Amino acid sequence: MPYYLPFHAPPTGQCLPYHRATAAQRTLAGNYLHQRLGTHFPTLRAVTWTRALADYQPDLWLRGTVVALAETDLTQLAQHLATSPELPVLDPPLYGLPALHLAQHSLQASELAVWALGEVAAGATACGPRLEALLRRLVYPSPLAEQVVQAWCWNLASAPLLAPGLPGAPPWPDSAEIERLLNHLKFPGSPGGLVPGTGPGPAKQLFPGPLVRRVA
Structure with missing residues (x-):
């Protein structure tokens, strides 16, 4: 829960x-x-x-x-x-349940954004600059969120519940397919309706597998 x-x-x-x-x-x-x-x-x-x-x-x-x-x-x-400097810095760090659930929420948002990117790029509706910026932000999952999820022992009976994943297999966040879709977003008033993307490159993928339903 x-x-x-x-x-x-x-x-x-x-x-x-x-x-x-x-x-x-x-x-x-x-x-x-x-x-x-x-x-x-x-x-x-x-x-x-x-x-x-x-x-x-x-x-x-x-x-x-x-x-x-x-x-x-x-x-x-x-x-x-x-955050007091008197306290020792734990190495490796500890991530509590609130951090885990926040990380899973972030990764699931990235998974949803990948699906949405495909739908927007394939559709006839023009993509505004805010939607493009949102998609570019979300389709690359946070490396810290992946680190938090990876830190948990998912093979234990006492492990927290895994967040439900989405059916199917969207393109991996670090794949060339993501950039291809971003570069084929349609913008109002642009020649041919296509504007190459200029957003940041993909975040480093810490480990392979679905964004949300992953087991160590």
């Missing part, structure tokens, strides 16, 4: 802009932040937590003597703290 963060409504209580908070209230906000995220980043120094709050300045939510932060602010602060 895809992993999506639920939409979080603002917390209940009185909203207080960070710059109007007292030193005591900011300290309570720092304690709340550390309580929520401290297990994620156990090696960060205390000054790092304080600096993160001072830089970000989220709204504080007061409920009596309790000071809390909104979930959206916590999520963004987590990303900010994760």
Whole structure:
């Protein structure tokens, strides 16, 4: 089942802009932040937590003597703290389920764009510059998305579900057929209706196989 963060409504209580908070209230906000995220980043120094709050300045939510932060602010602060130079850089990197599902979505969009390119190039309808730019962007899948998908152990019973692929076999993203189709897009007002493409070349293909339904 895809992993999506639920939409979080603002917390209940009185909203207080960070710059109007007292030193005591900011300290309570720092304690709340550390309580929520401290297990994620156990090696960060205390000054790092304080600096993160001072830089970000989220709204504080007061409920009596309790000071809390909104979930959206916590999520963004987590990303900010994760980039702290104090933390070790993992090599090889780790990709979580959200990154995997985003990568699969990106690759499936590329697969759909390849199919659409064939339909547009074969049709009589002229292709506008925005559609051409969109197709040129999408028909070459992101190497990072392929890297994320390739990093997972798909032969395990506990592996996430594979995203459904499309039937048939569209041209490979790095094939000459893609460039041929791009160069045969029809443009309004152009001689003969054809304008050679000038977009970027194909992205490096990290491994062969269908764009979405691939198994390591």
